Amino acid sequence: MRLFLKGLKLVDKRNLPKQFNFVLCPSFHGASLLAILLNNHSKVISLGDTIPTRKTENFYCSCGPLIKDCIFWSHIEETQIPYNHSRSEHIAPLLPNLSVGTIERINRLNEHFQKFFSIWNFFPQKSQDFRKSVESFSAEVASFHRKKVFIDGTKDINRCLCIKHIVSERIRVIHLVRDPRAYITSLKRNFPKLENHTTLGSEMWKGFHGTVLQTFPQMDKCEYLPVFYENLSIRPEIEMKRIFKFLDLEEESVFSTPKKPHHIIGNRMIAKFDGVVKQDSEWKKIMHLDEQEEILKHCEPIASLLNYQLEE
Numbered sequence: 084m085r086l087f088l089k090g091l092k093l094v095d096k097r098n099l100p101k102q103f104n105f106v107l108c109p110s111f112h113g114a115s116l117l118a119i120l121l122n123n124h125s126k127v128i129s130l131g132d133t134i135p136t137r138k139t140e141n142f143y144c145s146c147g148p149l150i151k152d153c154i155f156w157s158h159i160e161e162t163q164i165p166y167n168h169s170r171s172e173h174i175a176p177l178l179p180n181l182s183v184g185t186i187e188r189i190n191r192l193n194e195h196f197q198k199f200f201s202i203w204n205f206f207p208q209k210s211q212d213f214r215k216s217v218e219s220f221s222a223e224v225a226s227f228h229r230k231k232v233f234i235d236g237t238k239d240i241n242r243c244l245c246i247k248h249i250v251s252e253r254i255r256v257i258h259l260v261r262d263p264r265a266y267i268t269s270l271k272r273n274f275p276k277l278e279n280h281t282t283l284g285s286e287m288w289k290g291f292h293g294t295v296l297q298t299f300p301q302m303d304k305c306e307y308l309p310v311f312y313e314n315l316s317i318r319p320e321i322e323m324k325r326i327f328k329f330l331d332l333e334e335e336s337v338f339s340t341p342k343k344p345h346h347i348i349g350n351r352m353i354a355k356f357d358g359v360v361k362q363d364s365e366w367k368k369i370m371h372l373d374e375q376e377e378i379l380k381h382c383e384p385i386a387s388l389l390n391y392q393l394e395e
Contacts, residue, residue: 102306103221103251104330105243106236107299108259109291111269113312114236115349117259119356120323121234122345123337127330128224129234131349134173145347145354155227155346162223166216175220177242179213179249181206190244194298203249210249217250228344232330240294253304257326258295261312262391263288263382264375268366281374285381293385311389316362 106129108114114131121129135142140151150156156174163175171177178186192202203210224233234257235242247254267284270277277283300307308329315322319338327334339358347353375393379386386392 102253102255103246104232104234104255104257105246106234106238106257106259107240107243107295108238108261109266109287110238111266111273112259112261113315114238114259115347115353116356116360117257117310117315118234118236118347118349119341119345119353120319120337120360121326122347123339123342124232124327124332124335126230126332127232127234128228128230129236129347130224131236131347131353133235133237133348134175134177135348136172137174138172139348140174142348143354145341145345145349146343150348153346155344158227159220159223162219163216166212166219168212176213176216177237177239179206179209179245181209183241186241186245190241190248193244193248194302201248203245213245214250217246232332240291240298244298247305255306255329256295256299256308257329258292258299258307258309259312260292260309260389262366263386264370264378264391265312265363265366267378268370269363281378282381285378289382289385292389296385296388313362316360319360 106114106117118129118131121127131145135150135156140149142150144150144153144156146153146155160174167174167176168180170180181189189202189206196202221233225231235246243254243256263285266288267280270284271280274280299305306329308326310322310326323337324334338360340356341347341353372393379391379393382391
């Protein structure tokens, strides 16, 4: 075992952030709004969904051009070529070059053995390539935007865990939460052809938030902050003050149109945001009580834990 460990290259963390910062949530939880507000801070760079895929190259970057014509994203793709792999659909690898199922199992095992030994040591080349990718990505993003605090907004739990286990022991996690009824309404609106929205949406909502709650609040060397979309949209100044304190940043006014430079990937609201935060509460007008009750029942016990219930 000692000979095996001796052959591994040690990670040089001198040029890496002291802590990696993440936003974790499913789609339709207000991540684009949060990305704009974070990016409007003078010291923060937030890229929204962060890593575009080949399928989204013809989408528009928040800076104006298509992603494939954006100077920033083209630069990122060029610098990531040495680390990318054939199975990746992203312009930079989202995860190590292993199957998602294998990565999930490794990360689960790591939670049990991390105080003694990292399971990732059994995959030295995969780990090293991923570490170099993350290190390069983080450095290029910060250098290009001339900002110090990078927020990884990929929203991917496995990427967050891989970075903690392979790149940096310390992480900060902003857990963005939204009412499951609002989430399923957005799911229906954006994917009308999808069958059985209520059951599928409830399972995805419960599975994601249950995993985050089970994994991060009690994790060693992890700072965790839950942020509720409802609070962020009703009292945005108070919530952003909480978030900046969590990130060890001075409070700044961030309620304006997106401040340059910005290369945010997210939903269409980015192009229309004028600095005024409005709550999307359409679901309250269109969703019948029996459907609300069914959704909340499917989402137990996480719904009650997060204080989502029928209004009397």
